[in-house]
Amino acid sequence: MKKLQEVLRDWEAVIGLEVHTELTTLDTKMFCNCRLSHDDPPNTNVCPVCLGMPGALPVPNRKAIQSIVMAGLATNCQIMKHSMFYRKHYFYPDMAKNFQTTQGPVAFCMHGHLDLSVEGEGAAERPEWESTAGDGTPVERAADGSYTVPIRILRIHMEEDAAKMVHSGGTEGRITGASESFIDYNRCGTPLIELVTEPDLRTPEEARLFMEDLQQTFRTLGISDCSLESGSMRCDGNISLRRRGETRLGTKAEMKNINSFKSLHDALEYEICRQAEVLEEGGIIYQETRHWEPSHHRTVVMRVKETEDDYRLFPDPDLAPFDLTDDFINEARARIPELPHAKRDRYVRDFGLKPADARQLAGDPATAALFESAVALVKPGEKDAAKVQATVANVMVNLLPGHEGVSAEQVFSLARLLATDAITFAQAREVLEAVDGTDDDPERVVDERGMRQVSDTSALAPIVEEVLARCQDQVNQYHDGNKKVVGYLVGQCMKASKGKGNPKLFNQMLREALEA
Amino acid sequence: MASLDSLSAAQIAAGVAQGDFTATEVAQAALDAIDSREKDVQAFLQVSADLALEAAKRTDARRAAGEKLGPLAGVPVAFKDNMHLVGTRTTCASKMLANYDSVFTATCVQRLLDAGATPVGKTNMDEFAFGSTTESSAFHRTNNPWDTGRVPGGSSGGSAAAVAAGEATLALGSDTGGSIRQPASFCGVVGMKPTYGAVSRYGVVAFGSSLDQVGPFGRRVEDVALAMNALTAEGADPLDSTSQNCAVDFLEHLDDPVEGLTVGVVPQLMEAKGLSQEVRDALTAAVASLASQGARVVEVELPNIASAIAAYYVIAPCEAFSNLARFDGVRYGYQEPDCQTLAEQTSLSRAHGFGEEAKRRQMLGAYLLSSGVYEKYYYPAQQVRTLITQDYARAYQKCDVILLPSAPTTAWRFGDVSDPTQMYASDMFTISNNICGNGGISVPLGLATQSHMPVSAQLQGPAFSDRRLLRFARAIERGVDQGLGLGGGAPVAPDFAGRGGDL
Structure with missing residues (x-):
């Protein structure tokens, strides 16, 4: 496979992220009063509501909505005063009700952006010809190549997390072929916010920086511990390639199992190079979900999406539509510290x-x-x-x-x-x-520990004199043009001072003496 | 010696409080009545004798300790089997939940128990409340106490029949499209669907979340008002975010005259196709009775009401599909044995756990919510909902309440109606009130002239005017009492009166 730099000379990588963040700093779940926990014994923080028992009803967590409004304000989103919860249906036991309560076309937060500052080596990943941001504005570069680019955020919506499932006896922890499956509903109903970007990212480094910025922002807001390792912050990457100058989007693949910043960068880098190779050999990219395998440093197919899933989304009749007041929004705004x-x-x-x-x-x-x-x-x-x-x-x-x-x-x-x-x-x-x-x-x-350095020149001068007198060979070398020999002389001075002399001062005094 | 058949809820509570009889004696009388009448009515899925006697014993102990007793002290109450009560199963009359033990107690049930009521059992219903005759129960049918060859109505048919047969003084039902008012009408008892949000839905197995509302059955309007007090006095339920505080004293103003108030009549509905002559005649008499008590009668229009059934049969199945998705046999409920995969188990548990009507409604909902179809049906249905709500709002500018039939006919014989869409049409007078969330009440008008079965009037009112509805209902009851020479409220069905239940 070609290297990333080489691929990006001919191809434009179009990357969008979907970032799920558990609101770990809240006390209770999204729709019930069960405690949020990461390490309690399985199925100890559960109740009829989060277990989906018949007759139970959801009551929204006000603090969770305050948190998502804070997240929206911090990412320059428009806060939608009027929005509602929807039900997204699928039959799987990790969602006790067999539907997930999430949001519909209008999320609490819409149309935001984060300005990404890309510096150093990472800036070089973006090819020189790629001089327009996703929103059409020009990307200006500083002399050292660093640049700032706005990354648009489509939406941030509120939803509930699913339970954790563990399958044993099968291959690689999958349900296929498993002899037993375990479900821990402690996580079921955890407040979760999902941020979806526009496909404005162009390099793995930009994606990595965006995630880092987002993590830093959410942590500063105090709404989550944002741990990629423990899964309280999870990221899926959507990526497609198109020829330089092409405006239509190519077929995208979705990347899963990204649990570190390095994985995000490396998975995208691998996938860009893989897709380029397929395309250059005349092949086609399938719309599929791919699993990042860090140990093999590659992505593999998880499942191919032939048809769109039909989730039968409709407004949740148990939850009245929201009308956020200015007071509520201002209260959230007032809680935002310096970002x-x-x-x-x-x-x-x-x-x-x-x-x-x-x-x-x-x-x-x-x-x-x-x-x-x-x-x-x-x-x-x-x-x-x-x-x-x-x-x-x-x-x-x-x-x-x-x-x-x-x-x-x-x-x-x-x-x-x-x-x-x-x-x-x-x-x-x-x-x-x-x-x-x-x-x-x-x-x-x-x-x-007697570590304090002696920086008194009058105390150091006798040592310098003694060393210069003792090391006539090195002094001669210096005068013959080997200025590096000063290092050796400094070492001798340090030794003579039992390590307490100030090496910078020794260096300076030696040079002065030698040049004199 | 008194009989439970002739005592109102208020009289029982007063008798227990005064020491005329104990709550335990009342409970035993109720259980005795159930024992001798139940084989002919089959109103119950479960009789909770132990719970009843325990509750009565607690009430008696409280009285002995000098504590103030609740307004329903010792009153025998039955609950529709979609309401959780710890210590009972909650089956929703479905094989799916045949062995499901309640894990918590519904707010509406708890509030009646807190008021001192004695829980005598869980009543039969259409499976998951899908139906108008209680015939879709997976366990057995319930007979109409006025003619055991006829249906009791549904879906809260068991609750209506239990009260009509004198097996319970009060009962709770749930009403999604008429499921309290229609069986109340068929069984000749008072049945109220309060305004949406007035009574908590927490602990009631959901059918159509935006339509469901819990309400009481009784043989007298006063008993229903007493139950409404107990259901709402504590205000909104923090566990149901759609519930609202509407606590007023429903007994206050109950007997106030209706003189000077206005009752609306919708000509279009009084001439509706399918409305039987005997029901129309009874309604005309009820209007005349209110007029003779000084109420003004005006004609009002509800131009979009003909679309109510169509809108309802989009919205209700969509919500039902979603609400019943949780029954997959994984953690509770019917689980198909010997399946090889999760998908197979989910599929077959649902295929064999649900009855025909439950599956029909869920499949309809699954279809209506699928992409491409959803836009064509769900949006227009919601628009119809808005239009009907506006129709009512306009009508209530001209009148205080609207009087209309509860059902187009009196109770029919088993087997007479089998086509589902014909069955759905029997909800034509009740459904629109669920669509807009307003309150409604069915009040007995005596026996119809042809079928000699109970016939009722329905009163509907603006949102949260439920106290006004009760006042009008009481006025109709007064008129009927005078006309028939009854001593207050509807009687226990004659074939059952006096069979056990002596106090």
Whole structure:
């Protein structure tokens, strides 16, 4: 198969996503008062309503509707005041009533968009000729190739999740050939929002970034834990190819079993290349659902859709149509905190962060909060305030991931130690390990372990003199043009100072002495 | 010695409260009446003697403890078998649910029990409430107490027959297209379909969710008003999001005169094809009775009412298909043995668990909801719904209530009507009220002149004017009482009166 870059020279990949997000932060299910849980024993959070017992009736969860309105407002959707629930029928035991309660043609949220900023290597995936966004606006590129493209959102609708089924005795956990099937209705009736994009994505990287942005946005709203691994956020990708310049859409295939950002990218990349190969060999693409197999790095056919399923959708007569009031919508709006996009821009503007770093910090609400608390500890008038600020960001981006128990005070203290050259980056890592999960002040750890670097030139000068005197060979090499030899001399200085001298200062002093 | 046959619900509750007799004695009298009458009526699918005696014992204990008793203390009540009551099966008269034990108690049932009622059993019905004669019950037929060779009407035929035969003082039924009012008319008892939303549907196995409404049967208008109080006093049910608070005292103003109020008559309906002469004559007399009590009579038009049956037979089967989809034999209900695949089990459990009419309605619904067909039928049906609602709203600008027949004929003999569409047409006077959600009540007018079977008038009113309906119904009852020299309300059917039930 050809490589992605090569394929995208001739073919345009048209990608749309359907993203299901469980509203995991709510207390109760969509239409009953059963507790939401991920790890309780099977069938312990169930009642006549979510078990679909005869005579039971649904009562909508107001907080779930507030959550979807927040999701809509955060993704620039139009909030539809008038909408209703529909029943979508299919016979399968994972839906106790044999119909799923979902929304019809009008969803709570319609016609939104997210502006996607694509930077770095990912930006190169989009070919130069692909210069128009899905909505027809031109895509402008910066000098480094980075660009921003609007991705339109068709709708976000509210529905209920199905039960979890486990089949044993068959192949690969499928029902076919299984000897026993188990159903856990704990998940049945979990509030679920489904976001459907327009087919505006053009590269696997754009799709991956879109999902990441969406995850960051929903997490910041506090409406879900958005875990791709546990399945609280699930993504199906629809993809078709068309020749460069063609306006008609090709036949699409649907990608399932995508449970990480990497899978999303890799599955789309594989599928684009696969479809190109089929088409270039004169074959045809079938409208089918394909299963991503990460271990084999390929997609395989799950089922071919010959006819559209007839779900017999009609308005749910047990649930009155909604008339959302301005008050309800405004209340939802008031609950929206600063969103990752805005936060990202502010970090770049106010703290001079690199866009990629700002993205990482702003994306996760807990990380962003920690960063802002740590930065707030830098006193504006303080010596090297700007440097300490930048170092706080540096610590957060490069050292902190993987450390859960570090406080803002500890981050700030560590950043100040680094910014004042009291410790090296490598030492900072050691200090972080030591304070993680404790109340210890990094300053104290540094002192206790005698790590503090000596940055006093008068204390370092004798060592430099001693080393230069001792290493006459290297000094000569330097003068012969081998400037790299300074590294060796710095090493000697460090050794002589038992690791406590400031290597940057040694470097500077050695050069000065050698050039003198 | 008193007989249950001659006591109203209010009299029983008062007698228990005053210590004239105990709730246990009342329960035993009711069970005794059921015991001696049931073989000829077959109104019940299940007699809950143990539950009845337990409930009565609790009522007596409360009285002994000096507690205030509820307004239905000791009153024997029967429930249609699509209403859950823990301790009973809820079969919907279907093989599908033949062994289904109620896992919770319906709100409407609970509210009557909370008011002190004694639950004597679960009554027969058309399977899943699909029908007008109770003949589609999977278990047995129910006979009309006024002539056991005739149908009791349906689908709440068991509840109507139980009250008419004096086996229960009150009963609950459900009305989706006339299923309370038509059997009430056939059996000569009062039957009320309150405004949609007035009574909670939680715990009532759904047929057509946008049409279903629970209501009471009684032999007197006052008993029905008393039951309405118990059903609505606690306001909207948080478990039914379509229920509304409409708590008023239905007994207040019950006996107020109708002088100065206006009753509407729809000429088009009084001349409808299929309306028998004896029913028309009885209706004319009822109008005259109201007029003689000072009510003004005006003619009103309902131009789109002829389309009501067609719209109903689109909307109701669609909702029924959807509501009954859950019966697949996986977790409860009839499960076909020895199937190889899930699809086979689902298919055969449904094929063999449901009766003919239930399958006919579900197949109709499945067809009407399929893509391409849905647009052609479901949308127009909803438009008709709007038009009929507007028709009524216009009519009620000119009158307070509308008087019309409950059914085109009196009860027919078993076997006389077998064509389903002819059967569907018998709902012509009741269906439109379910379509627009308004309340309606069927009030006995005595016996018809030809068939000598009970005949009734139906009163319909604007949404949530159910108290006004009861006041008009009481006025008609007064007129009938005076004309026939009865001492209040409809009598127990003569063949059954006095057979057991002594207190």
